[in-house]
Amino acid sequence: MVLVYAESPKGKFKKAAFEAVTYGHKTAQVMGTQCVALTVGAVEDAGQLGKYGAAQVLNVSNDSLSNFDSQTYTAIMAGIAQQVGAKVVVLSHSSTGKSLLGRLAARLDAGSVSSVKTVPTVEGGFKVKRNVFSGKAIAEYEVTSDVKVLSLMGNALPPEEVGGPVDVQTIDAEGPAGRVKVLEQKVVDGTVPLPEAELVVSAGRGMKGPENWGIIEELATELGATTACSRPVADTGWRPHHEHVGQTGVAIRPNLYIAAGISGAIQHLAGVNNSKVIVVINKDPEAPFFKAADYGVCADLFDVVPKLTEAFKKYKAANS
Numbered sequence: 001m002v003l004v005y006a007e008s009p010k011g012k013f014k015k016a017a018f019e020a021v022t023y024g025h026k027t028a029q030v031m032g033t034q035c036v037a038l039t040v041g042a043v044e045d046a047g048q049l050g051k052y053g054a055a056q057v058l059n060v061s062n063d064s065l066s067n068f069d070s071q072t073y074t075a076i077m078a079g080i081a082q083q084v085g086a087k088v089v090v091l092s093h094s095s096t097g098k099s100l101l102g103r104l105a106a107r108l109d110a111g112s113v114s115s116v117k118t119v120p121t122v123e124g125g126f127k128v129k130r131n132v133f134s135g136k137a138i139a140e141y142e143v144t145s146d147v148k149v150l151s152l153m154g155n156a157l158p159p160e161e162v163g164g165p166v167d168v169q170t171i172d173a174e175g176p177a178g179r180v181k182v183l184e185q186k187v188v189d190g191t192v193p194l195p196e197a198e199l200v201v202s203a204g205r206g207m208k209g210p211e212n213w214g215i216i217e218e219l220a221t222e223l224g225a226t227t228a229c230s231r232p233v234a235d236t237g238w239r240p241h242h243e244h245v246g247q248t249g250v251a252i253r254p255n256l257y258i259a260a261g262i263s264g265a266i267q268h269l270a271g272v273n274n275s276k277v278i279v280v281i282n283k284d285p286e287a288p289f290f291k292a293a294d295y296g297v298c299a300d301l302f303d304v305v306p307k308l309t310e311a312f313k314k315y316k317a318a319n320s
């Protein structure tokens with residue numbers, strides 16, 4: 001059986017949960033078994049996970065689970081995985097999934113692979129693929145343990161509807177009290193978080209200063225995109241740290257990544273080169289980013305970005 005943890009921040013599923021269930025369903029099909037989804041805490045319409053291939057949904061809910069604690073959640077999820085005889089546990093490769101992966105694998109004496117991007121193949125061994133060396137190569141891993149724990153890279157496969165809603169079974173499970181206390185949480189509301197964003201408008205040091213970011217925000221608003229930036233921009237405080245993408249920042253996989261005034265250093269590319277379409281705006285024809293771009297505009301961003309915004313406005317007006 002394949003057990004999928006479907007995350008539901010604030011009681012609602014995001015795309016990553018549907019991706020994980022789709023992945024769990026496909027993995028179960030390959031293994032000739034069933035996919036069961038696990039939800040934790042009060043969740044709105046947990047049965048909808050059936051649409052993405054869960055044969056059943058298990059929901060654990062009690063007051064101690066209202067705030068995420070990796071130790072408590074691990075103990076509960078490992079207990080359920082053992083009870084239901086899960087051979088594969090699937091997590092999203094989110095901050096929650098990352099903090100559960102190692103702990104769960106240790107508890108279940110399981111082999112684990114993080115950030116997988118392919119449905120396993122099982123002929124001649126259980127094998128999955130993931131990106132390595134900042135996305136420059138793909139490695140195939142064979143997991144030889146009886147139980148396996150995998151985390152799924154965001155946007156690796158689109159959620160697929162394959163059925164209808166299913167029953168939700170409530171499970172009563174208590175975990176040990178967590179030993180890490182969260183003192184404060186700062187949640188960024190408003191736009192789609194970068195790891196889930198399908199459209200991203202990003203800018204770098206070519207912007208000259210934080211006072212010029214209005215043109216980037218206008219373009220992002222017009223497109224319904226999330227804003228991002230290069231590391232030095234966040235380091236110097238021009239933009240908040242949660243916008244920093246790259247090797248040491250957030251890794252993203254949008255359908256469209258527009259980068260203005262970013263040189264395209266290898267450390268930046270490491271976090272963005274899985275974007276489906278990359279558009280680079282840079283006034284230096286030798287900027288390394290052009291080599292990774294699908295479309296390049298060699299011009300001054302202060303000319304081009306407002307023109308792009310205007311063009312999108314006109315396009316939307318003409319097509320609405």
Ligand SMILES: Cc1cc2nc3c(=O)[nH]c(=O)nc-3n(C[C@H](O)[C@H](O)[C@H](O)COP(=O)(O)OP(=O)(O)OC[C@H]3O[C@@H](n4cnc5c(N)ncnc54)[C@H](O)[C@@H]3O)c2cc1C
Pocket residue numbers: 203204205206207229230231232233244245246247248249260261262263264265266267268271281282283284287299300301302
């Ligand atoms: C260990 C390590 C980890 C790192 N991790 C990251 C990371 O995660 N993310 C990251 O981004 N960086 C990271 N870096 C830094 C990285 O090496 C680069 O220094 C950084 O990405 C450069 O940022 P930038 O492109 O905004 O600035 P610059 O390199 O200064 O480039 C600015 C670009 O803007 C262009 N430009 C200037 N004016 C205009 C204009 N008017 N119109 C159009 N174009 C213009 C210039 O031609 C230039 O190409 C890391 C570095 C190290 C050593």
